Amino acid sequence: MRISESFIPTMKEIPSEAQIPSHQLMLRAGMIRKLASGVYTFLPLGYRVLKNVEQVIREEMNAAGAQELLLPTLHPRELWEETGRWGLYGDEMLKVTDRNKREFGLGPTHEEVITDLVRREVRSYRQLPVILYQFQTKFRDEIRPRFGVMRGREFIMKDCYSFDRDEKGLEINYQKMVQAYKNIFTRCGFKFKVVQADSGNIGGSLSHEFMVLADTGEEALYYCEACDHCQKAKEEDDNSQAGREKLSCPKCNKEMTYTRVIEVGHTFNLGTKYSAAMKATFLDEKGEAQPFIMGCYGIGVSRIVAASIEQSHDANGIIWPLSIAPFKVMLLPLDVSNEQVKVTAEKLHQDLQAQGVTVLLDDRDERAGVKFKDADLLGIPIKVIISTRNMAENKIEIKLRSKNDAIKVDLPETLSKIMAMVKA
Amino acid sequence: MRISESFIPTMKEIPSEAQIPSHQLMLRAGMIRKLASGVYTFLPLGYRVLKNVEQVIREEMNAAGAQELLLPTLHPRELWEETGRWGLYGDEMLKVTDRNKREFGLGPTHEEVITDLVRREVRSYRQLPVILYQFQTKFRDEIRPRFGVMRGREFIMKDCYSFDRDEKGLEINYQKMVQAYKNIFTRCGFKFKVVQADSGNIGGSLSHEFMVLADTGEEALYYCEACDHCQKAKEEDDNSQAGREKLSCPKCNKEMTYTRVIEVGHTFNLGTKYSAAMKATFLDEKGEAQPFIMGCYGIGVSRIVAASIEQSHDANGIIWPLSIAPFKVMLLPLDVSNEQVKVTAEKLHQDLQAQGVTVLLDDRDERAGVKFKDADLLGIPIKVIISTRNMAENKIEIKLRSKNDAIKVDLPETLSKIMAMVKA
Numbered sequence: 001m002r003i004s005e006s007f008i009p010t011m012k013e014i015p016s017e018a019q020i021p022s023h024q025l026m027l028r029a030g031m032i033r034k035l036a037s038g039v040y041t042f043l044p045l046g047y048r049v050l051k052n053v054e055q056v057i058r059e060e061m062n063a064a065g066a067q068e069l070l071l072p073t074l075h076p077r078e079l080w081e082e083t084g085r086w087g088l089y090g091d092e093m094l095k096v097t098d099r100n101k102r103e104f105g106l107g108p109t110h111e112e113v114i115t116d117l118v119r120r121e122v123r124s125y126r127q128l129p130v131i132l133y134q135f136q137t138k139f140r141d142e143i144r145p146r147f148g149v150m151r152g153r154e155f156i157m158k159d160c161y162s163f164d165r166d167e168k169g170l171e172i173n174y175q176k177m178v179q180a181y182k183n184i185f186t187r188c189g190f191k192f193k194v195v196q197a198d199s200g201n202i203g204g205s206l207s208h209e210f211m212v213l214a215d216t217g218e219e220a221l222y223y224c225e226a227c228d229h230c231q232k233a234k235e236e237d238d239n240s241q242a243g244r245e246k247l248s249c250p251k252c253n254k255e256m257t258y259t260r261v262i263e264v265g266h267t268f269n270l271g272t273k274y275s276a277a278m279k280a281t282f283l284d285e286k287g288e289a290q291p292f293i294m295g296c297y298g299i300g301v302s303r304i305v306a307a308s309i310e311q312s313h314d315a316n317g318i319i320w321p322l323s324i325a326p327f328k329v330m331l332l333p334l335d336v337s338n339e340q341v342k343v344t345a346e347k348l349h350q351d352l353q354a355q356g357v358t359v360l361l362d363d364r365d366e367r368a369g370v371k372f373k374d375a376d377l378l379g380i381p382i383k384v385i386i387s388t389r390n391m392a393e394n395k396i397e398i399k400l401r402s403k404n405d406a407i408k409v410d411l412p413e414t415l416s417k418i419m420a421m422v423k424a
Numbered sequence: 425m426r427i428s429e430s431f432i433p434t435m436k437e438i439p440s441e442a443q444i445p446s447h448q449l450m451l452r453a454g455m456i457r458k459l460a461s462g463v464y465t466f467l468p469l470g471y472r473v474l475k476n477v478e479q480v481i482r483e484e485m486n487a488a489g490a491q492e493l494l495l496p497t498l499h500p501r502e503l504w505e506e507t508g509r510w511g512l513y514g515d516e517m518l519k520v521t522d523r524n525k526r527e528f529g530l531g532p533t534h535e536e537v538i539t540d541l542v543r544r545e546v547r548s549y550r551q552l553p554v555i556l557y558q559f560q561t562k563f564r565d566e567i568r569p570r571f572g573v574m575r576g577r578e579f580i581m582k583d584c585y586s587f588d589r590d591e592k593g594l595e596i597n598y599q600k601m602v603q604a605y606k607n608i609f610t611r612c613g614f615k616f617k618v619v620q621a622d623s624g625n626i627g628g629s630l631s632h633e634f635m636v637l638a639d640t641g642e643e644a645l646y647y648c649e650a651c652d653h654c655q656k657a658k659e660e661d662d663n664s665q666a667g668r669e670k671l672s673c674p675k676c677n678k679e680m681t682y683t684r685v686i687e688v689g690h691t692f693n694l695g696t697k698y699s700a701a702m703k704a705t706f707l708d709e710k711g712e713a714q715p716f717i718m719g720c721y722g723i724g725v726s727r728i729v730a731a732s733i734e735q736s737h738d739a740n741g742i743i744w745p746l747s748i749a750p751f752k753v754m755l756l757p758l759d760v761s762n763e764q765v766k767v768t769a770e771k772l773h774q775d776l777q778a779q780g781v782t783v784l785l786d787d788r789d790e791r792a793g794v795k796f797k798d799a800d801l802l803g804i805p806i807k808v809i810i811s812t813r814n815m816a817e818n819k820i821e822i823k824l825r826s827k828n829d830a831i832k833v834d835l836p837e838t839l840s841k842i843m844a845m846v847k848a
Contacts (some may be wrong), residue, residue, distance in 0.1 A: 005489070007491050007554050007556060031542070035537065036496075036500045036526070040496065044493050047492055067431050068468060068471055069468050069470075069471050070465065071459075072460075073563075073578060094519045094522065100566050106520065116459075137561065139498070141522050143523070154497060367626075
């Protein structure tokens, strides 16, 4: 893709509305724009990252035996009355009344809707287990939307639900999902911790939170570097060192490390909370009706995009990992008036696209400084610099966004060198 | 994918709620389920088709120079007041009030939101043209939701918007989009017609409707088989032959053919309708502010799934074209108790997946009749029949869902034969 034909409206100044690095950089790099409080547009560059994150999640969900579907956004009030959550969810649920005076909630989560589907379609233990998931826009009317897409009112989640005949079955699927989550966050390049946690509003007895380490995280935890035990820090949300207690690991007695974290995933053992309330049952071997044993598994997809930037940026901009980068390669011809530079860049652009590699060509007639600055802001992992000086030696330069040193490569080897880096 | 592990809840009986074939078959084949009037879940099989349709559209949009983004669903009332459509859209727009008493509409279409984005980000003629599109769930509170996902209240659209500096620019992009639409509907396997039409509610001076030929269509048109001239039929919506006038082609005077049609796409020359109302301007070469010249281009993505079935089915079920089929190949081992049959089917399943071909393996211990019936209902294009009798001759049978005759293939040639069919 040519930058001259791309809709990537970058900003030089740090926007005053944004307090944390990911929010500032997503605005500056032309990834998102705000429409209303907690309501954002994903511009083409941001949307590319979102789609890449989705694809990583999809591959791991499918590998774990989950099947993708798409549930509705409009949830009839009656379904939420069955679990008592129409009232419980309160103002956090946005509500709409249709022309026939029927009330709907805009789905903030989908336990009621999926349980209703499964109770209608699954009758026998022979049809179990069933694991279903979706990517969908969720709506939650947060009291304090903030930090851009980190805590929005309209945001994208992957939510997954498992239905089993017994606790043993749930345990197997639950562990599969925990493993899938670890794979996902590892592939996204995160440093993260898994914390056994209270299950809060969604209910059930056991849950795990997946926490990305980042200074600006809204939550905090202690972890043990020796045995990997984690526990949430119960302290004020003031991000300060003051008043923080020292904690010893309850397992190995070593002093634990404190860190701020961002929650990106949450798994819940729901048990029969929803199936009992909604009379969702199947027939067991004896022909007796039993409630489904359920689990639910969420990932904040749009939040991952922001969390990745929180964890990986510098003073100049974003530093994407290859796995979710909007483009893997950025071509920087420094003098487009030099025919050889231009032709070399165009050729690489074409060759990389033919190999299925996403590539952004900065074909603008701009100074080298401007191009380097924008490249650093956008954070594309592999930068290929094509300059008049290097052309004279029949070389180009390759620089990783994550490292300072550049390597010189003989021109004929450029493509194979880049391909090796892309596949690494 | 193994059918024994798939969530494909088929139905034997024709559901009484469904009047037209696509609605009946989408329910029976386990593609969709209704949650509320005009509100449907896409089950895994239906979702696969939806995603395939999306991918065809995406490829053609990108090839035409459009860039994908994602606009919000929650639209502030103030934006719609600028064009006067908050009141004009009336009860068809679902509305929600947040906890701070701010009013939002659930986006039924996105002219206001995209125009607001572009007026903030595009300042100079040098940044034009810009063509942006998205896939998104839209909400329209139809008076008469019906025919399943054909006319829903929550449905998926691809909407695209072009911004140009002048009419000449718009004309170029408009024609690119018309061509992209022709490519899309051709790739989806449709018999379709393009009609120059009134532009209705969305506004502007010129528009084209893309109409799929189907007996159950809600609209009707006359077309000339000689010169391809089309015009909409102005008659009662009674689907009867009675009272239909005979029409001669205004271009070549031949008698025109009457057909029922389903609208699947619509392109509009919007001119300055929205940019003028919203004061969305750019600076031209002389530094003078000019309103953007806009076009908008919609495709009913979920509707295409239904329209495809309307156009391509028989008494036994759906007949998918390869391009959007949920699986390209269905493997039918007829006697899973025969070890050779089972092993052959499993091997083909593995080999096809390794080649990236979507394949459904009917691994159930069911009678041949049951398997054939379900295969016909699901409509997967390439059926591979592995039976004890054929095994004895070291052969398998391949049958296209769209044709009656089967071909026998030597076992070692099966994979290459299927691959050739998939790529055809």
